[in-house]
Amino acid sequence: MENGKKIVLIGSGNLAFHLAALLVKKGHEIIQFAGRNLETTAELGMKYFTSHTTNLAQINTNGDIYIICVNDSEIANVAKQLKLGNKLVVHTSGTSNISLLKSASSKTGVLYPLQTFSKNSKIKWKKTPLLIEGNDLETGNELKDFASTLSKKIVPLTSAQRLKFHLAAVMACNFSNHLYALSKDFLAKEKVNHFELLLPLIDQTVKKIKKMNPNEAQTGPAARGDKNTIEAHLKLLGKYPESKKLYSLFTQSIIKYKNGKL
Amino acid sequence: MENGKKIVLIGSGNLAFHLAALLVKKGHEIIQFAGRNLETTAELGMKYFTSHTTNLAQINTNGDIYIICVNDSEIANVAKQLKLGNKLVVHTSGTSNISLLKSASSKTGVLYPLQTFSKNSKIKWKKTPLLIEGNDLETGNELKDFASTLSKKIVPLTSAQRLKFHLAAVMACNFSNHLYALSKDFLAKEKVNHFELLLPLIDQTVKKIKKMNPNEAQTGPAARGDKNTIEAHLKLLGKYPESKKLYSLFTQSIIKYKNGKL
Numbered sequence: 359m360e361n362g363k364k365i366v367l368i369g370s371g372n373l374a375f376h377l378a379a380l381l382v383k384k385g386h387e388i389i390q391f392a393g394r395n396l397e398t399t400a401e402l403g404m405k406y407f408t409s410h411t412t413n414l415a416q417i418n419t420n421g422d423i424y425i426i427c428v429n430d431s432e433i434a435n436v437a438k439q440l441k442l443g444n445k446l447v448v449h450t451s452g453t454s455n456i457s458l459l460k461s462a463s464s465k466t467g468v469l470y471p472l473q474t475f476s477k478n479s480k481i482k483w484k485k486t487p488l489l490i491e492g493n494d495l496e497t498g499n500e501l502k503d504f505a506s507t508l509s510k511k512i513v514p515l516t517s518a519q520r521l522k523f524h525l526a527a528v529m530a531c532n533f534s535n536h537l538y539a540l541s542k543d544f545l546a547k548e549k550v551n552h553f554e555l556l557l558p559l560i561d562q563t564v565k566k567i568k569k570m571n572p573n574e575a576q577t578g579p580a581a582r583g584d585k586n587t588i589e590a591h592l593k594l595l596g597k598y599p600e601s602k603k604l605y606s607l608f609t610q611s612i613i614k615y616k617n618g619k620l
Numbered sequence: 621m622e623n624g625k626k627i628v629l630i631g632s633g634n635l636a637f638h639l640a641a642l643l644v645k646k647g648h649e650i651i652q653f654a655g656r657n658l659e660t661t662a663e664l665g666m667k668y669f670t671s672h673t674t675n676l677a678q679i680n681t682n683g684d685i686y687i688i689c690v691n692d693s694e695i696a697n698v699a700k701q702l703k704l705g706n707k708l709v710v711h712t713s714g715t716s717n718i719s720l721l722k723s724a725s726s727k728t729g730v731l732y733p734l735q736t737f738s739k740n741s742k743i744k745w746k747k748t749p750l751l752i753e754g755n756d757l758e759t760g761n762e763l764k765d766f767a768s769t770l771s772k773k774i775v776p777l778t779s780a781q782r783l784k785f786h787l788a789a790v791m792a793c794n795f796s797n798h799l800y801a802l803s804k805d806f807l808a809k810e811k812v813n814h815f816e817l818l819l820p821l822i823d824q825t826v827k828k829i830k831k832m833n834p835n836e837a838q839t840g841p842a843a844r845g846d847k848n849t850i851e852a853h854l855k856l857l858g859k860y861p862e863s864k865k866l867y868s869l870f871t872q873s874i875i876k877y878k879n880g881k882l
Binding site for chain 1: 634691692693715734735736737738740741743744747748749751773775777781783784785786787788789790791792793794795796797798799800801802803804806807810812814815817818819820821822823824825826827828829830831832833834835836837838839840841842843844846848849852853856857862863865866867869870873874876877
């Protein structure tokens with residue numbers, strides 16, 4: 359592939375795992391995996407018939423793009439160990455500022471996939487928004503060209519804007535997922551262990567917000583102001599103080615929202 | 621259709637609207653719509669070329685099955701006005717006990733679709749679980765036969781069990797939907813009004829729980845114990861006290877859950 363880049367991938371977690379597969383599929387060449395976890399880094403190296411290292415001092419300097427896929431708290435530490443002249447160095451975090459990379463290269467950027475990554479789940483990359491940022495116009499354009507080989511949805515944003523999307527994503531997705539966990543746990547403990555019965559309803563809830571405003575799509579006892587049902591539910595949650603607290607907060611908030619007070 | 625029933629549908633809200641379309645599609649005959657809202661009841665009557673009434677004293681007594689689709693708080697009131705001998709009378713509520721119908725007939729039941737209904741959204745009925753209950757074995761079986769003409773997923777449950785599924789559904793769906801509303805609202809107020817960028821992530825979150833336990837599928841700052849990101853998010857939510865409270869509660873709960881403490 360004409361636009362194929364030589365990539366060094368730093369990190370060996372879920373994102374590195376998924377990104378490596380995508381990069382190779384799209385005609386890029388991963389020339390090295392670097393990570394502090396020997397086992398997972400070596401596993402990636404072997405999977406893609408390429409080299410790996412756990413020592414950043416031994417990083418291959420022949421790459422075109424260096425992609426850092428490590429925990430937020432480690433990005434600054436990794437960046438400090440890199441001296442890559444004018445090679446493009448990007449991190450993949452929703453929260454971290456682009457400035458953390460400053461010392462690593464004169465060309466730095468961010469390539470943040472707005473997505474959730476678990477090892478055993480397939481990603482639809484074509485639809486996954488890549489939120490990008492470059493430290494200058496030229497770098498931004500170079501990153502945009504590269505990102506366009508990976509997804510159809512490229513969104514240039516500042517670090518401050520990206521953080522807002524990350525927060526919205528945590529609320530809409532991590533917290534929803536936790537509600538699924540709490541519901542499943544409740545049904546199991548109440549000896550009606552059939553969470554799968556909720557799946558069509560969960561699907562429909564998501565389908566609706568693709569066409570309607572979530573506030574208009576809202577149904578259920580809080581939206582209807584059905585106090586008897588709310589009381590019955592709170593009573594049932596007596597043994598689950600955390601879920602009960604969440605139930606009360608959500609109920610109040612949904613009622614306010616329906617009345618246009620948010 | 622051999623098993624086609626004569627139905628009287630009581631109520632004219634979203635559920636009545638969707639259920640009417642399904643009943644007719646499946647070869648049943650709606651012989652009357654009854655509801656206290658003249659406009660919506662008449663609209664249903666005209667749509668299906670059948671009669672309507674707003675007066676329960678004028679209910680057609682030639683029906684095989686009477687389906688009550690009114691607000692929970694109205695079910696007892698409606699039931700008291702019905703004297704239907706041994707005709708099958710069912711309500712469609714997740715919360716209300718079957719006993720509310722006692723005075724209306726010697727054969728009573730519940731037919732609760734575990735689904736969310738908004739007027740403009742299509743329902744996949746075949747996959748929608750119908751949670752059913754009869755006041756005796758014979759009635760339960762009759763209701764099961766009827767329900768089987770409407771969905772492939774029929775689940776006989778007691779009123780107490782059904783209430784538990786209703787509560788789990790409220791948590792997993794109404795509350796998730798509210799998180800979508802809060803996220804959208806936050807992005808709009810922060811002038812990055814592109815909630816649609818979250819949709820692939822929301823899809824993936826739901827897709828994952830079809831294969832994995834939601835607790836295992838969890839990602840994000842709370843699950844990673846990423847305190848810096850959590851701090852940054854809480855700071856951003858300074859102007860949104862309600863979302864901030866929810867953020868803190870969810871974060872604590874996710875951390876506990878990850879540590880197996882729930």
